[in-house]
Amino acid sequence: MTGKLRLGVNIDHVATIRNARGGGHPDPVQAATTAERAGADGITAHLREDRRHISDDDIARLMTQLQVPLNLEMAATSEMLDIALRHKPHAACIVPEKREERTTEGGLNAAGGLQHLAPYVSALNDAGIRVSLFIEPERRQLEAAVSLGAPVVELHTGAYCDAIGLEQDRQFQRIADAAIAAGELGLECHAGHGLTFETVGRVAALANVRELNIGHFLIGEAIFSGLDSAIKRMRSLMDQARAERSA
Ligand code: PXP
Secondary structure (H helix, E strand, C coil): CCCCCEEEEECHHHHHHHHHHCCCCCCHHHHHHHHHHHCCCEEEEECCCCCCCCCHHHHHHHHHHCCCCEEEEECCCHHHHHHHHHHCCCEEEECCCCCCCCCCCCCCCCCCCHHHHHHHHHHHHHCCCEEEEEECCCHHHHHHHHHHCCCEEEEECHHHHHCCHHHHHHHHHHHHHHHHHHHHCCCEEEEECCCCCCCHHHHHCCCCEEEEEECHHHHHHHHHHCHHHHHHHHHHHHHHHHHHHHC
16 A cells, blocks of 8 residues: 655756845745745755755745745754754754755765764754654664654655666665655654656555655756646656555
């Protein structure tokens, strides 16, 4: 039995384009409401330490204007924890963050950072914010999520999306195995990073995966077909893969 697969649309790169000129256009909050109307089940936004795309004001406006849940991606820092506790989004996804990286490279080393992460996970849990950890599809990272008390993991799909041929099959298998293991360990399993129209189907077909978070490709594709159309096509590819899986 495969449950409904949710689509979280990440709007960070609408803010990247806005910030290239320093004004207010295009507005990521307007993109979020467009995404809602196009069928997004949630909106994801990453407030980075250097504020290179999403701003504090964007988070405040998303919290008041969204009808669907907000998933706040955040580094495990006291500044970000304060912001999360002030806004109380539906969910928070803890991600690794390095100033010099272009995007989130690799998953959080939860297994190697138990002591550092524990107070963040418990403060978010206590505030009723659903915590997820963005991790590599590895057993030891899943086990770390369990020991930290995080109810959700998001599996990093970047290596699968970047690979080709047999290496892509191998990377996909790591995700498939981790999704099964997550279910056995009682974790809710999400996935994301780098997903496109071409790579989404195999991940969407994994029965244990409940949510996909997709951003850069959709915002790029919106240049050619519009955001509404790009999201609807992604949604339909996800649904099709899911239906074929359960048929
Ligand atoms: N999930 C997480 C945890 C991320 O950090 C990102 C990128 O910000 C995404 C999903 C979306 O990745 P992409 O923009 O490549 O679709």
